[in-house]
Amino acid sequence: MKTLFIDTHLWNIDIALLEDGKIVKHEEVIDKKNNSEVLFPTLIKVIDNTTFDEIIVVNGPGSFTGVRLGVIIAKTLAYTKNIPIKAISSLECMAASCGKKNVAFTDNNGYYVGYFDNDLNPELYEYITKEEFLKQTDIETDVTYDYEKIYKYALAKDYVEPHFVNPIYIKKIGVEK
Numbered sequence: 001m002k003t004l005f006i007d008t009h010l011w012n013i014d015i016a017l018l019e020d021g022k023i024v025k026h027e028e029v030i031d032k033k034n035n036s037e038v039l040f041p042t043l044i045k046v047i048d049n050t051t052f053d054e055i056i057v058v059n060g061p062g063s064f065t066g067v068r069l070g071v072i073i074a075k076t077l078a079y080t081k082n083i084p085i086k087a088i089s090s091l092e093c094m095a096a097s098c099g100k101k102n103v104a105f106t107d108n109n110g111y112y113v114g115y116f117d118n119d120l121n122p123e124l125y126e127y128i129t130k131e132e133f134l135k136q137t138d139i140e141t142d143v144t145y146d147y148e149k150i151y152k153y154a155l156a157k158d159y160v161e162p163h164f165v166n167p168i169y170i171k172k173i174g175v176e177k
Contacts, residue, residue, distance in 0.1 A: 001019070001020055001053045001054065002018070002019050002024075002051065002052040002053050003017070003018045003019075003021075003053065003054050003055070003056055004016075004017055004047065004054070004055045004074075004077070005017075005018060005055075005056045005057075005147065005150070005151075006043070006055065006058065006070045006074050007058035007070060007093070008035060008039060008058070008066045008067065008069045008070030008073075009058050009059075009061070009066050009070065009090040010062045010066055010090070010105070010107065011031045011035070011066070012029060012031060013027075013028065013035055013038060013039050013042050014026075014028050014145070015027050015042055015043050015046045016046065016147050017047060017050060018147060021148050021151040021152060022148065023147050025046050025048070026046070026147070027042050027045050029042055035065075035066060035069060036065075036069055039070070039073060040073070043073065052083065053083065054083060054085065054159070055077060055083055055084070055085045055086070056087075056150075056151070056154050057070055057074035057087055057088070057165065058070060058087075058088055058090050058093060059088070059089060059165060059166065059167050059168050060089060060167045060168035060169060061089065061112045061125060061127070061169060061170045061171065062090050062105075062107070062112065064169065064171075067167040067169070068167055071087075071165060071166070071167050074162075074165065075162045075163070075165050078162040078165075079162040079163070084159040085159060085162050085165055086154050086159055086160065087157075087160055087165045087166075088150070088153070089114070089122065089125070089168055090105070090112070091104075091113075091114030091125060092116075092122060092153065093145055093150050094114070094140070094143040094145075095116050095120045096120060096146070096149050096150050096152075096153035096154075097143050097145050097146040097149050098146075099120070099149075100116075101118070101120070102116070102136075102138055102139040103116075103139065103140045103143060104136075104140070104141050105141060106133075109130075110127055110128055110129045110130060110132075110133070110171070111127070111128050111129075111130070111132075111133040111141075112125070112126075112127055112170065113126050113127070113133070113136070113139060120153065125168070126170060127171040
């Protein structure tokens with residue numbers, strides 16, 4: 001089974017093609033401000049006329065624009081190609097990769113934090129200030145994605161009808177504060 005993995009939840013674009021859970025091809029674009037311009041060419045580079053059987057998309061939390069970009073591309077591909085799709089959070093990717101129950105990443109203003117149970121099922125996602133984060137203990141922030149572990153984690157997830165894949169937003173925008 002070939003799986004297309006799409007992650008655009010923050011500043012990086014991360015696209016991988018896996019076959020039976022093993023990476024076949026991977027492209028990462030680091031810290032570009034024009035992700036909308038480089039996502040599609042990066043995706044084309046990875047899939048390169050290859051057919052794939054399913055899509056796993058990271059649906060947030062993270063950058064409003066980044067999350068929407070990846071989710072829209074994944075939904076469009078799934079719908080037009082009639083390919084099943086699974087959504088996984090960026091925090092689930094981190095927890096699955098490192099096996100830790102509490103994980104976080106920063107957007108330079110605050111921290112997106114995920115708390116998981118012993119089986120790495122999400123219990124709570126929150127966005128906290130840097131000051132609040134410094135009071136926390138036992139939270140892993142330095143996590144490198146392990147695509148094989150993420151794939152195994154995603155096996156337990158159900159496929160979602162493409163129209164029902166929605167971004168996860170937990171950070172309040174200025175008007176909500």
